[in-house]
Amino acid sequence: MCEVCAIFGAGEHWSDFGRLRDERYPFDGIQHYRDERKRRIQLLNLVLKEVEVSCEDWDGEALMLYDKAGRSKIALTLNDVWPAAEALSGRCIDPLDPSFMPGADFV
């Protein structure tokens, strides 16, 4: 937990519940949540690169999105990332578009 802000950093979005939480000690597996968050942000940057937006962790609780000009927007959850990225880039993010992410690195 961040002792200054009292932020636990496990997240309350549905995507933060991939693992069953211990109700009495919900932040026991905090390292797992941090690792997962880190990986999600790395993946997000691969996706957002297509609309020339980048993303950084903001105190383990929110995400900060930047465009090339340095303008920024905060996304509190994963749901908020997409409208924020579209607002910054002026472009539409459509995962069903086969031409989306042409330059991404696939395994």
Add this chain to the structure above:
Amino acid sequence: MSDRLPLFVVTGFLGSGKTTLVQRFLRGPGGQGTGVVVNEFGETGLDHQLMVHAAENVELIGDGCMCCARRADVGRALYDLVRLSRGAGQRRFARTIIETSGLADPAPIVGTIARDPWLRQHVELVSVIAVIDAVAGLRNLRDFEEARRQVAISDALVVTKTDLRASVDPLDIGRAARRIAPDLAAHDAQDPDFSLVRLFDRTDGAAATRHRGGLFAATEVGEHDIAVGSFTLSLPDRIDWPAFTLWLSALLHRHGDQILRVKGLIRTSAGANPVVIHGVQHSMHPPVHLLGPDDGQKAFLVFITRELDRRRIEDSLTRFLKLNCSSARVTDR
């Protein structure tokens, strides 16, 4: 999370027998301690001391998408019920039932709970139950978009009035409903084996029913003559949870208004247990973790969509799951 008030939404077209079904449950064994929220006083009329009337009040927000509409009435009624249930000297409610009006779209109710942080903490949406009558049900499904949406968003279907002479075979109704929602668990209200206690039971209504009771026995549905379609995607044994959530979140952001329902059973990089996920249009619910021994059921996703091509969704998921991120994968510790 288990301290949350279990909530069941009972939906169904006009005259389908929603109130009768709820009343039958309230008066029978197991109905005690149930809070009820109704949107309209129907012909049957509920006489129940724990009833709250919430005048239907839909607030459209954003771009007017129905699932993003906020049902302020439902939010307020649930807030009152939770407070009442937790008040000093009060016995906690065992469950709450919301009976929607006959033309209501249940999506805003589901969305209201999913998006309200306070409600998420205090209320657990266990299942949406569609009531359809065996006399007019098939015609309603054919003629009314409202009836099709109610079925599309539901987890379980109860066919009523099967004892009437003009009724059609409940199996035909079940088949018609499954053309909209292939994994729907259909029950005949007149069947001696049908149990309302099980229908309104938290464990049976949630993951256990979905998992074992056939709700997830989804089958591929071929061509049909309605605008709403459904399909099942098979998934790899274990998928990367961050990549999957990224994909689903982006998909629902862009196409949520065309995805009436998504549900599935998956195994992920985040934990050992299988996970049940379900969402309605733009709203996803917290995953349900299936405890106990894994029976090895194959992982899959069911989509109930409007004019969305299966191939595009499948290709898109495949591409997202193959995104190459140089960092080490998150492992189960």
